[in-house]
Amino acid sequence: MKMELIIRNGFVFDPINGVKGEKMDIAVRDGKIVERVNERKALEIDASGMLVMPGGVDIHCHIAGSEVNAGRLLRPEDHFKYSERKTATTRSGSGHSVPSTFTTGYRYSRMGYTTIMNPAMPPLMAKHTHKELNDTPMVDKGSFPLLGDWWFVLEHLSNGRIEECARYVAWLMTSTKGYAVKIVNPGGVEAWGFGHNVHSLDEQVPNFNITPREIIRGLCKVNKLLNLPHTIHVHTNNLGKPGNYTTTLETMKCVEDLAADDKPVIHITHCQFSAFKGSDWKTLRSGAEEIARYVNNHSHVTLDMGQVVFTDTTTMTADAPFQYTLHELTGSKWTNQDVETETSVGIVPFRYRRKSYVHAMQWSIGLELALLIKDPWKIFLTTDHPNAGPFTAYPRIISWLMSRRAREATMKKINRRAQSKSLLPSITRELDFYEIAVMTRAGQAKALGLKDKGHLGVGADADIAVYKINPEELDPSRDYKIVRKAFRRAAYTVKGGEIVARNGEILKHVKGATLWLKVKTSQQTKVNEDLKRRFRDYWTVEYENYPVSENSLDISHPINVEAKI
Amino acid sequence: MRTVKHVTCPVCGCLCDDLELTIKDEKVVKVKNGCALCKAKFLGYSKHRVLKPLVRKNGRFFEVSYEEAVSRAAEILTEANYPLLYGWSMTSCEAVSAGIELAEEIGGVIDTTSTLCHGPSTLGIQDVGISSATLGQVRHRADLIVYWGSNPLIAHPRHMERYTIFRKGRFQKEKRKLIVVDVRKTETAETADIFLQIKPNMDYEVLQALRALIRDQELDVDEVAGIPTERLEEIADTMVECRFGALFFGSGLTMTRGKNRNIDAVLSLVSDLNKLTKFIAMPMRGHFNVTGADMILTWQTGYPYAVDFSLGYPRYNPGETSAVDILLREESDAALVVASDPVASLPRKAAEHLAENPLIVVDPHMSATARMADVVLPSTFVGIESGGTAYRMDHVPLPLKKIVEPPEGILSDEEILRIILSEVKRKKAEQMENP
Known part of the structure; x- marks a missing residue:
């Protein structure tokens, strides 16, 4: 099938290829960007007076898997008011902060997003995650297995066996069809198995002769040995606790010496939650300045925001001890699910209120981080969906980043004390469309090592978003509401070369591919044999029944990775 | 004749996946590792x-x-x-x-x-949430097992063998303690360290009494559902003093008087226990x-x-x-x-x-x-x-x-x-x- 498409006359923002709003045509054939197409035959999109960007990429959003589904189950009250009707092209669904799978795909597509990363997959539950991802249409997707508290990792690293550890990680990555190494509150999650936690990088993990620092450093080395496209993806220790910005600084510092060639070696995710200064909730202050200063002076770190929006939402993380604290703090209902040998998950409903000092400070901290970190290639736009708010709030966040007025309008409505402590009034920076394109697609694709995503160069996947914004006429600082509206409903979303959404209407239900790493190491057979022998000591399922088979993925997109070992 | 290994059993919610089947002329003729229910299905389906x-x-x-x-x-x-x-x-x-x-x-x-x-279990979870875990977590860590209104030896025959009482776990130090709560002395109750035979349709009262007791409240009654208060105090102490407790409940709790309210109570009890120790709950799903x-x-x-x-x-x-x-x-x-x-x-x-x-x-x-x-x-x-x-x-x-x-x-x-x-x-x- 030869599908040709040409997008004419748009203002193109393609940061990876250095295109900054120039008027040009984008040609598409068979799902890829090409030099030119037969202009008489090709389907034409007239993008005059509009923005053209690569499709949005989300590096961190909890949209699928056992923890997300436990959240859906826990919260019928989240769904009642947010139902989506079946149409001729779309399936029905429901949900605000934890939408059902089909609905999730449609909502991303309406905003012009085409690739998303599901950042917390309990390996034992990988089959579940992938089943949900199969049912999440319109986007390509990947998943990060939770590895920071896996017993094999703890055992190998505590004995200094980095190479062995790497081979086991390779096995797990391929078996679970994962995309990156996820570390959540390293050591703390294992401690939670008996209801405990760890509180610093150098605290001994109970029952294992290892510290969080050793886990992070060890997996960072493993990640390099395996040549994985993304860095380690880290949810810090002490997340959500006042004073934790020092833990975050230490976490970034602890892998400083492992960096080379100015390349990132660590991604600190939803950094807002890990940028608190102060000794308790009353004295909470922003640690954004200190973190931004560090990040501005180092090149081995990328971050994402975890921006708070004021709404009702559902918090869910593998940091189950933190979720329990949140349950005690709020009195809200609480679900916990520990996963043998590997990890855990906790879920608590939550409402971010403008008039709460702490919540308002959190709102401010996220934006401060994004604005104080000078290089947009280092910090990406996320809400840690649904932890700090649902992904449907991205257009609102874009408007805050692009407009001081938008920030001031919200600032006026928040808690008075937070107004006086916020650093935002002193920040004049307003991002432009180029920087937004970096933070919402190009930078994320680059950090993920997705070579065919996040740009519009020849050979790239034809995932494209067109927004009804004329950057020559519109001043985003003043007209932030128009910006918000335009990003909420892309004029066109093109996925794999097809127009799948137009002005917020889904035209075609398409399945996206599942991106996963096929990691090749030497001596893999020995590792497999060893795992097979020891499997029953660790899990309650059989070795043979553990892996996710490739044919269970509706559209499988393996990425071959040659490890150094 | 051929054998197929690592087969998952399509009978109960235990989903044992370690069966070895012998096939002759496209018929299952032998089942290894399966329980009686499993064998009955594979040999007689x-x-x-x-x-x-x-x-x-x-x-x-x-x-x-x-x-x-x-x-x-x-x-x-x-x-x-x-x-x-x-x-x-x-x-x-x-x-x-x-x-x-x-x-x-x-x-x-x-x-x-x-x-x-287990519809009422879902409603209970939607009300209060659930502190839970995979069965392997129980196997590796639990030192106290409670079966409430469920009789696994008959309905989930390998549950105790594979996941709770008889399977060795990494952090297990001694034999796990087993408490059974039921209205009659079931086969499972026969094997229990502590059996609590309560009056029918009074689970809710017992659960709420335990909730009070683990909060160090004193009960001004001598007995609840036929159980002397001192005995309930012992049970509450046992629950608080364990390192990792796991409570499994069956339709004896979901389908008797109180239904989802019983589940609210049991899940709240387990949630409360996490203030003092580690405790999880799980519905014993049937099919x-x-x-x-x-x-x-x-x-x-x-x-x-x-x-x-x-x-x-x-x-x-x-x-x-x-x-x-x-x-x-x-x-x-x-x-x-x-x-x-x-x-x-x-x-x-x-x-x-x-x-x-x-x-x-x-x-x-x-x-x-x-x-x-x-x-x-x-x-x-x-x-x-x-x-x-x-x-x-x-x-x-x-x-x-x-x-x-x-x-x-x-x-x-x-x-x-x-x-x-x-x-x-x-x-x-x-x-x-x-x-």
Whole structure:
């Protein structure tokens, strides 16, 4: 099938290829960007007076898997008011902060997003995650297995066996069809198995002769040995606790010496939650300045925001001890699910209120981080969906980043004390469309090592978003509401070369591919044999029944990775 | 003769996946590692099969082709205003997925057997949440096991062997303590260290008393549900003093007086215990994939059972949109039953209305429900003659294997549902063209 498409006359923002709003045509054939197409035959999109960007990429959003589904189950009250009707092209669904799978795909597509990363997959539950991802249409997707508290990792690293550890990680990555190494509150999650936690990088993990620092450093080395496209993806220790910005600084510092060639070696995710200064909730202050200063002076770190929006939402993380604290703090209902040998998950409903000092400070901290970190290639736009708010709030966040007025309008409505402590009034920076394109697609694709995503160069996947914004006429600082509206409903979303959404209407239900790493190491057979022998000591399922088979993925997109070992 | 290893058992929610089957002439002749229920199924499943689609005409069944039976089924479902799609707990996730799409397409209600067993558990979870874990976590860490209103030795025969009492775990120091709470001395209770025989329908009172006791409150009564207060205090102490406790509850708690309130209480008790130690709770799900049906419904619609598509979007209101209530109100005007035998398990009045509906049954057996049906579509045994995915009671997904060939021409639930769905779509498109 030869599908040709040409997008004419748009203002193109393609940061990876250095295109900054120039008027040009984008040609598409068979799902890829090409030099030119037969202009008489090709389907034409007239993008005059509009923005053209690569499709949005989300590096961190909890949209699928056992923890997300436990959240859906826990919260019928989240769904009642947010139902989506079946149409001729779309399936029905429901949900605000934890939408059902089909609905999730449609909502991303309406905003012009085409690739998303599901950042917390309990390996034992990988089959579940992938089943949900199969049912999440319109986007390509990947998943990060939770590895920071896996017993094999703890055992190998505590004995200094980095190479062995790497081979086991390779096995797990391929078996679970994962995309990156996820570390959540390293050591703390294992401690939670008996209801405990760890509180610093150098605290001994109970029952294992290892510290969080050793886990992070060890997996960072493993990640390099395996040549994985993304860095380690880290949810810090002490997340959500006042004073934790020092833990975050230490976490970034602890892998400083492992960096080379100015390349990132660590991604600190939803950094807002890990940028608190102060000794308790009353004295909470922003640690954004200190973190931004560090990040501005180092090149081995990328971050994402975890921006708070004021709404009702559902918090869910593998940091189950933190979720329990949140349950005690709020009195809200609480679900916990520990996963043998590997990890855990906790879920608590939550409402971010403008008039709460702490919540308002959190709102401010996220934006401060994004604005104080000078290089947009280092910090990406996320809400840690649904932890700090649902992904449907991205257009609102874009408007805050692009407009001081938008920030001031919200600032006026928040808690008075937070107004006086916020650093935002002193920040004049307003991002432009180029920087937004970096933070919402190009930078994320680059950090993920997705070579065919996040740009519009020849050979790239034809995932494209067109927004009804004329950057020559519109001043985003003043007209932030128009910006918000335009990003909420892309004029066109093109996925794999097809127009799948137009002005917020889904035209075609398409399945996206599942991106996963096929990691090749030497001596893999020995590792497999060893795992097979020891499997029953660790899990309650059989070795043979553990892996996710490739044919269970509706559209499988393996990425071959040659490890150094 | 050949052997197949690592087979997942399609009987109960334990979903043991370590079976070794010996196959001779496309028949299972030997089962290794399985319990009595497992062996009975693998060695005896092929009895009482339906091997030809049946359609009732003038009160009598006639053997027909799949095409004809599917066409009749699609006709019934397309003409109905408020069809009920019920069952789903003994089939694969893939079949359930097709069933949800069908329910959405025809604007029907889809409900699972949860509605009759652990529906109240779901309502309890939606009220207070649940502190839970996978079974391996229990195996490695628990030093206290509680079975409440459940009798695993009979209903989940390998539960204790594989996950709780008898399986060695990494952090296990000594023999685990077993508490059983029930209204009668069950087989499981016989093996318990502590057996609490409480008066029937008084679980709620005992649970709330324990909640008070673990908060160091004093009870001003001498006994609760027939148990002396001092004894309850001992139980409360045992719970508080353990390092990792796991409480499993069955339909003895969900289907007795109080129902979802009992579950609120038990889940709150376990949640409270986490202030003092580590404690988890888990419903003892019965049918092998009832958990999977809940899971898929939840991720595709937002709701775990009793999902009503009559307005074009999913609605959920157990008590209104649940199968028993719809049938008692005599609202459904057609029904599709898959992998379940509701005539044998529903309240009599509900079963009567079900039988009055134009009824389609997809099942390998000539079940009681199939005998009442207007259309019977014979299917394969999932986990024996066709594969797929199922969920263990702790939400761990496991593969179901195709071990032997099905009888010639027999389709799987999933295949049958997919062709009904496409036939329904075709008929609807036809109606659109010639209204």
